[in-house]
Amino acid sequence: MKLNDFEQDGVMVLEPKGKIMGGPDATILHEKLYELIEKGKKKFVIDLSRVEWMNSTGLGIIISGLTTLRNNQGELKLANVTEKIKSLLVITKLATVFETYDTVDEAIKSF
Amino acid sequence: MNFTQIILTAGYFVFGGIFLFLAFSIIRDSFSARLNRVTGLMLFFAALGPIFLAFGEIVKPNVAADAPFEESILYNLLYIWELFFPALLLFSWVFPVDRLSGMKRVKLRYLIFLPHIFHVILVVFFNNPEKILSILDIESGEGFLSIILEPLTYLLKWIVLGFTLLLSSESTLFSLINLIYCVVAVYFIIKGRALITNAEIKSQSSIMIWGISLAVITYTVGFLIPQVLSIEMTATIQTPALILTLILGTGSVVWSVVTHKFLDITVLVRQSLVYTLSSAILVGIYILLVGQVDKLISSFLGEKTTIINIAFIVVALILFQPINVQLDNLIKRFFIKGRTDYRHVMEQLSRSLISVLEFDQLKDIIEKTLRSSLLTDRVYFVLFDDRLSEYVLQPSEDYSRRVIINREDYFLGGVNQLENPAFIDRLTLYTKNSPLYDELQKRQTRLILPLKDADHLLGFLALTDKISGFKYNAEDITMLGVITNQLVTALTNSRLYQDSLEKQRLSEEMNMARQIQLDLLPKSPPVSDTIHISACSHPSRTIGGDFYDFIPRRDGSVGMVIADASGKGLPAALMVTQIQAILRSEIGNSNDISLIMQNINQYVFEMTSAEKFATLFYGEFNPKSREFKYSNAGHNYPILVRADGSYEFLSAGGLLIGAFQGIKYEDESVKMGEDDLMFFYTDGLSEAMNENGEEYGEQRIIDYVTRNRHLTPDKISEGILADKKGFDSTDPPRDDTTLIVLKVKKGARLG
Numbered sequence: 001m002k003l004n005d006f007e008q009d010g011v012m013v014l015e016p017k018g019k020i021m022g023g024p025d026a027t028i029l030h031e032k033l034y035e036l037i038e039k040g041k042k043k044f045v046i047d048l049s050r051v052e053w054m055n056s057t058g059l060g061i062i063i064s065g066l067t068t069l070r071n072n073q074g075e076l077k078l079a080n081v082t083e084k085i086k087s088l089l090v091i092t093k094l095a096t097v098f099e100t101y102d103t104v105d106e107a108i109k110s111f
Numbered sequence: 112m113n114f115t116q117i118i119l120t121a122g123y124f125v126f127g128g129i130f131l132f133l134a135f136s137i138i139r140d141s142f143s144a145r146l147n148r149v150t151g152l153m154l155f156f157a158a159l160g161p162i163f164l165a166f167g168e169i170v171k172p173n174v175a176a177d178a179p180f181e182e183s184i185l186y187n188l189l190y191i192w193e194l195f196f197p198a199l200l201l202f203s204w205v206f207p208v209d210r211l212s213g214m215k216r217v218k219l220r221y222l223i224f225l226p227h228i229f230h231v232i233l234v235v236f237f238n239n240p241e242k243i244l245s246i247l248d249i250e251s252g253e254g255f256l257s258i259i260l261e262p263l264t265y266l267l268k269w270i271v272l273g274f275t276l277l278l279s280s281e282s283t284l285f286s287l288i289n290l291i292y293c294v295v296a297v298y299f300i301i302k303g304r305a306l307i308t309n310a311e312i313k314s315q316s317s318i319m320i321w322g323i324s325l326a327v328i329t330y331t332v333g334f335l336i337p338q339v340l341s342i343e344m345t346a347t348i349q350t351p352a353l354i355l356t357l358i359l360g361t362g363s364v365v366w367s368v369v370t371h372k373f374l375d376i377t378v379l380v381r382q383s384l385v386y387t388l389s390s391a392i393l394v395g396i397y398i399l400l401v402g403q404v405d406k407l408i409s410s411f412l413g414e415k416t417t418i419i420n421i422a423f424i425v426v427a428l429i430l431f432q433p434i435n436v437q438l439d440n441l442i443k444r445f446f447i448k449g450r451t452d453y454r455h456v457m458e459q460l461s462r463s464l465i466s467v468l469e470f471d472q473l474k475d476i477i478e479k480t481l482r483s484s485l486l487t488d489r490v491y492f493v494l495f496d497d498r499l500s501e502y503v504l505q506p507s508e509d510y511s512r513r514v515i516i517n518r519e520d521y522f523l524g525g526v527n528q529l530e531n532p533a534f535i536d537r538l539t540l541y542t543k544n545s546p547l548y549d550e551l552q553k554r555q556t557r558l559i560l561p562l563k564d565a566d567h568l569l570g571f572l573a574l575t576d577k578i579s580g581f582k583y584n585a586e587d588i589t590m591l592g593v594i595t596n597q598l599v600t601a602l603t604n605s606r607l608y609q610d611s612l613e614k615q616r617l618s619e620e621m622n623m624a625r626q627i628q629l630d631l632l633p634k635s636p637p638v639s640d641t642i643h644i645s646a647c648s649h650p651s652r653t654i655g656g657d658f659y660d661f662i663p664r665r666d667g668s669v670g671m672v673i674a675d676a677s678g679k680g681l682p683a684a685l686m687v688t689q690i691q692a693i694l695r696s697e698i699g700n701s702n703d704i705s706l707i708m709q710n711i712n713q714y715v716f717e718m719t720s721a722e723k724f725a726t727l728f729y730g731e732f733n734p735k736s737r738e739f740k741y742s743n744a745g746h747n748y749p750i751l752v753r754a755d756g757s758y759e760f761l762s763a764g765g766l767l768i769g770a771f772q773g774i775k776y777e778d779e780s781v782k783m784g785e786d787d788l789m790f791f792y793t794d795g796l797s798e799a800m801n802e803n804g805e806e807y808g809e810q811r812i813i814d815y816v817t818r819n820r821h822l823t824p825d826k827i828s829e830g831i832l833a834d835k836k837g838f839d840s841t842d843p844p845r846d847d848t849t850l851i852v853l854k855v856k857k858g859a860r861l862g
Contacts, residue, residue: 055798056677060722063770067721092726092745093766 001025003032011043011108012036017050020058029058033065042074045107049080054088066098075099079107116168117399121391123165126357128387130158133365149205150364153198157361160192190231193285196292197223199323202364203299207316208306210299223292230285286335293327293360312578315367322363326356385438392434393427456484457593464601468608473601474505477572480594485587486577491554493547494562494570497606502570504550514550522548527568529561532591534583535573558583560595562602569602621681625654628684631691637661637669641734641856644669645824647832648849649795655847656683656725657793658691662698664731670698673746673851674727675793682723690715690725690768704729708742708765708776715769724769728761728791732783737855739789742778744768747794750813752820754786758813761789788824788854790816795848796831799839807838824852 001018016029033044046062048054054062066076077099081089089095101107131154138151167189200223204210211220297320304316333352336342400423460480467473474492481487492505493516502523504514516523525541535557542548556573563569572595577583583591628650636644648657656676664670672694676686693714697707708729715725728749730741743749745767748760763779783789792812799807815831822830828850839845 056675056724056794057722060677060724060770063724064721067771091747091762093764094745097766097771 001028003028005032005036009108009111011045011111012041013045013047013104013108015047015050019052020054020061026057026061030061033061034068037065037068037072037074042069042072043111044069044074044076045079045101045104046076047079047104048082048085051082051085054085059088059092059094062098063094075111077101077107077110079104114399117395120165120168121395122354123161123168125387125391127158127160127162127165130154130361130365131162132387134158145209145211146205149198149202153195153202154361154365156192156195156198157357160189160195161357163189163192190227190234193230193289194224194227196289196296197227199364200292200296200299203296203303206303207300207312208303210303226285226288230281233281283335290327290331290335293323293330297323297327319363319367322359322366326360326363329359330356385435388438389434393430397423397427456480457590457597460594461597464597467601468605470602470605470609473598473605477594477598481574485574485583485591488575488578489554490575491551491556491573492570493573494602495568502547504547507554510554516547516550520547521545522551523568526559526561526571527563529559530563532558532560532588532595535559558588558591560591562595562599564599564603569599572598621652621654624681624684625650628654628658628688631660631688632658633661636851637663639669639734641737642669642732643824643854643856644671644851645828646849646851647828648847649832649844650847651795651844652680654681654684655679656687657795657847657849658687659791659849659851660691660694662695664698666733667735668731668733670729670731671791671851671853672727672729673749673791673793673849674725675746675847675849676725677723679847686715686719686723686725686769689718690727694727694729704731704740704742704778705776708744708768708778709774712744712766712768712774712776713772716772719769721770724767726767728764730761732853737783738780739783740778740780742776744776747792747797747809749789749791750816751781751783751787751789752817754784754820756817756820758817783855785855785857786820788816788820788827788852790827791849791851791853793847793849795844795846796835796850798846799835799841799848800845801838807835811838824854827852 001016001020003017004015006013014029014032018025020026020029036044044065062076062078068074069076079101080103081100086095086100089098089100099107099110101110134151134154134157137147137154201220204220300316300320300323304313304320307313307316329352333356460476463476464473467476478490481490489507489509491507493502494505495501496503496515499515501518502516502520504510504516506513521543522538522541522545525538529538535551538548538559551573554573555575557576558574560572560574561568562571574583574591632648633646636646644661646659646661648655648659650657656679657674658676659673660671662670662672672691674687674690676683676690678686690711693711694707697710701707701710708727711727715723725744726746727744728741728746729744730739732739741761741763743762743764745764748762750758751761752758759781761779761781763777765776766774768774790812797807797809797812801807811834812831815834816827819827819830831850832848835848
């Protein structure tokens with residue numbers, strides 16, 4: 001998995017690419033997320049357009065990121081969720097917890 | 112002089128010579144050491160005995176008949192050797208434990224010599240009381256002087272008479288005193304032996320105790336008992352007894368002391384032994400052979416000849432070297448056992464180190480080798496502990512607690528600079544604010560042996576001084592360098608071995624965990640009149656995060672749960688075990704499924720981090736009403752396949768559990784008909800993937816189950832697993848796979 005990140009209008013955008021599975025790959029996302037949270041960033045958008053698949057470990061990272069941010073009056077939103085991941089979010093009912101947007105811009109505007 | 116006398120004389124000389132030589136060597140080696148002085152003194156007096164006896168043997172035949180040898184000063188000086196007994200007592204106060212240091216009025220110890228000094232004076236000067244009395248027999252009655260002299264003379268006469276009386280029983284009296292001294296000395300050595308921990312010295316003390324005890328017994332039987340009971344003993348019994356006493360008593364002391372305490376002089380000792388013995392042998396040969404041959408030839412030729420003498424000296428000169436070499440080897444083998452031979456030590460060590468993989472055993476061997484070959488008092492190990500990531504000063508006999516050393520300790524930096532063993536004084540630059548150095552000081556260590564492999568400091572050995580108080584010499588340091596290198600290899604081996612052991616242990620633990628997990632799963636699904644159930648679970652590793660359970664309800668319903676914890680392996684397995692326990696207790700408390708789910712979520716949320724969660728499906732089948740009431744917390748939708756081939760998902764419920772708090776859950780009821788079946792699974796089935804990266808997927812599952820809905824639950828379960836295997840043959844499977852198939856029996860009537 002590769003990970004790009006940039007800031008736009010005070011919102012951190014993370015662009016993971018590939019599969020978010022367990023192991024060292026997943027820790028890249030985890031560490032980046034927490035590194036930025038520690039720096040005081042509160043608004044995040046994760047662009048999932050290039051994420052082929054995510055397993056329970058990947059889900060865990062995003063969930064814990066969201067929980068941590070909400071506890072600090074922050075928010076994490078998802079953009080460009082692929083059909084596959086959308087169904088995963090639906091089955092696990094996480095769709096009721098995450099705000100999802102069709103584009104990154106929409107997600108940023110929503111803050 | 113007859114043959115026995117010659118042998119006896121030679122024997123006395125050899126013994127006396129060896130002891131005398133040893134005494135001087137030991138004292139010379141370290142005059143400042145008390146143990147050396149006391150041992151030297153003791154050996155000196157022990158040497159005097161045989162030497163005087165030897166002189167006596169030579170002088171005896173030459174003394175004129177009118178002046179009996181027994182009354183000569185020389186003969187009576189013999190008693191000086193008895194000072195050996197107080198010296199032995201003194202020795203027992205110094206070895207194996209020095210009791211004298213730190214004692215007040217330590218000078219008083221010399222009082223123990225008094226009785227024997229008195230004895231010598233008594234025997235030497237008063238052996239002929241009549242003579243003294245005649246001197247004292249001054250003409251009396253010469254005026255005023257006589258008034259003063261007369262009582263004085265009487266007093267002196269009485270004293271002399273008293274001494275004479277004492278003299279008549281002196282041998283018995285002083286034999287008893289000697290015996291007491293011996294017994295007390297043995298007592299102190301036994302006491303001292305109990306105080307020491309060094310196994311080498313302990314065994315040496317035992318030898319000494321046995322030797323002295325046996326000597327005392329021989330002495331008692333051979334001299335004392337006859338003395339006290341006034342039995343006349345013949346020389347044939349007394350002489351061997353005396354020799355035996357000497358060999359046993361002094362020999363055991365000498366052997367112990369030389370082989371283990373004063374190793375540095377063993378070479379010297381060996382040489383002295385070799386020269387004394389070879390000289391004795393040659394002199395013996397001369398007296399026995401040359402004298403006789405000389406006599407024979409002179410009677411033959413009628414005149415004295417010196418040819419034989421010259422010939423003998425030539426032969427002796429030729430023989431001297433080979434005899435010496437042979438003797439040296441013999442003595443090396445029996446007496447010193449190659450202790451000084453460092454090649455021998457290292458050969459032994461490397462042989463034993465190769466086969467040893469346990470660290471404790473390794474430590475033992477090193478400790479033993481250093482103690483026996485170098486007489487190092489104590490050895491301390493500072494080693495890097497992989498688990499702690501710190502250096503640890505290992506526990507020892509005298510310090511039972513291990514001490515963790517900070518990796519940044521300044522002294523460690525100093526040790527790291529060393530390439531070879533070095534004295535601790537060389538590292539004075541690194542001792543400031545170093546807790547490690549303080550610990551080493553406390554333990555009185557002197558020598559540091561760094562243990563370094565190609566690029567790491569594995570630790571080091573810290574050695575105290577030698578037991579004997581001697582310094583390590585250059586030869587010792589060279590040997591220690593070699594030992595250190597061997598130890599580095601052995602330690603690395605041991606570490607690799609420990610790693611493999613650790614892995615083995617871990618896999619054993621995993622197997623145990625798997626067994627526990629298997630035990631937690633139902634042995635077989637419940638049997639019922641109305642439904643058929645098939646269930647199975649296949650972990651991807653030895654243990655996994657899937658689980659299922661069946662819980663009978665009081666109203667006759669069958670509760671069932673299928674769950675999948677996030678992650679894999681042990682952490683996931685621990686989590687499902689917790690969830691299973693909570694679920695069981697919650698179900699016992701409530702009939703409200705949505706409340707049960709809510710509580711489980713709350714528990715798991717509180718127990719774990721947000722990253723850890725589980726999907727969980729719980730449902731209850733009521734056989735009377737054929738109703739199935741369930742709640743689905745984020746689990747893959749189970750599929751309800753009707754007898755007619757239509758299907759629906761069991762999706763009602765709420766969020767996966769453990770990630771968010773305060774989540775509410777819905778529940779739902781579905782009515783089941785004859786031959787209707789429910790198919791439950793975890794993502795190990797749906798996410799199985801073929802070589803093209805295609806997933807097995809929900810649709811394939813729906814297709815397979817609807818197509819085969821007429822089969823029994825067992826057949827459906829087996830069939831779909833086989834189908835999945837055909838699709839994705841990865842072994843072991845990528846993810847845990849759990850299946851439950853529940854089918855309502857045909858003809859099951861509504862209650």
